[in-house]
Amino acid sequence: MENDNRNTWNWGFTSGAENWNGRLAMIGFVAALTIELISGQGVLHFWGLI
Template sequence: MTQSQPTVTPKLEEPKFGFSEYAERLNGRAAMIGFALTLVIEYATGQGVLEWLGLG
């Protein structure tokens, strides 16, 4: 006896929370913007981030 293969692929919903492709892409873009702004602040002020925050 052979089993028949499904003919329709189920359509899965995108998760509402947690790890999803959209959330990971958004988080990555926010991290890149934050890193670039940190470099701009360091260049403009001549101080490192810790000095700028008063911790160094």
């Protein structure tokens, strides 16, 4: 059987890691924007940190 490297996890700055980093950053930004639009407060105020 052939060695298939597509399913192995590589540590460091790989293109797959950078793709996931970008995707999660976009989700976080949209979530923060949604909280701000719905509540009328910033995220830190919404969570009671400020």
